[in-house]
Amino acid sequence: MKIAIYPGSFDPPTLGHLDIITRAAGIFDELIVACMLNKRKQTLFSSAERVEMLKLITNAIPNVKVDSSDELLADYAKKHGAAVIVKGLRAMSDFEMEFQMALLNRKMNPNLDTLFLTAGEKFHYLSSGAVKEIGALGGDISDFISPAILKKVEDVLCPV
Ligand code: PNS
Numbered sequence: 001m002k003i004a005i006y007p008g009s010f011d012p013p014t015l016g017h018l019d020i021i022t023r024a025a026g027i028f029d030e031l032i033v034a035c036m037l038n039k040r041k042q043t044l045f046s047s048a049e050r051v052e053m054l055k056l057i058t059n060a061i062p063n064v065k066v067d068s069s070d071e072l073l074a075d076y077a078k079k080h081g082a083a084v085i086v087k088g089l090r091a092m093s094d095f096e097m098e099f100q101m102a103l104l105n106r107k108m109n110p111n112l113d114t115l116f117l118t119a120g121e122k123f124h125y126l127s128s129g130a131v132k133e134i135g136a137l138g139g140d141i142s143d144f145i146s147p148a149i150l151k152k153v154e155d156v157l158c159p160v
Contacts (some may be wrong), residue, residue: 004028004084005038005072010042010050012153014144016123018057020088025061035068057146074108090119
């Protein structure tokens with residue numbers, strides 16, 4: 001059984017994330033979407049909220065499991081029998097950091113490969129950070145966030 005992990009902050013999950021999840025779930029037997037700690041970022045949504053949103057947007061994809069962890073990704077992958085990390089790449093600007101993480105993860109866990117999927121062309125410009133900024137200033141984020149979680153995200157970003 002081929003198990004892959006799609007790790008991220010997902011703060012909040014966007015339609016760009018969902019596009020990668022859907023495509024990766026078509027490649028692997030099981031895809032674990034793992035809400036993980038990024039020490040470089042402070043999240044707006046709690047880990048429990050992000051997991052709940054990820055479950056809501058992926059509940060129609062049977063081979064997707066949603067989880068959260070504060071561990072090193074390299075250790076988490078070993079523990080869950082995953083040999084592949086899936087990452088979405090938008091522009092060249094993503095590449096440097098992703099390349100570094102892929103090499104470090106492989107150094108810490110030599111059995112772990114990183115597979116990059118190019119972001120869907122509709123989502124190249126999309127990031128959770130931009131969505132948070134647009135939503136917090138009252139902008140329309142309905143083209144960026146799944147309808148299943150739109151109200152929840154709007155309520156947190158721009159409470160009335
Ligand atoms: O969505 P993000 O914030 O770009 O995802 C980054 C994430 C969470 C995948 C990365 O920070 C990560 O792997 N965190 C887990 C802890 C870890 O293993 N850090 C070392 C990475 S080389």
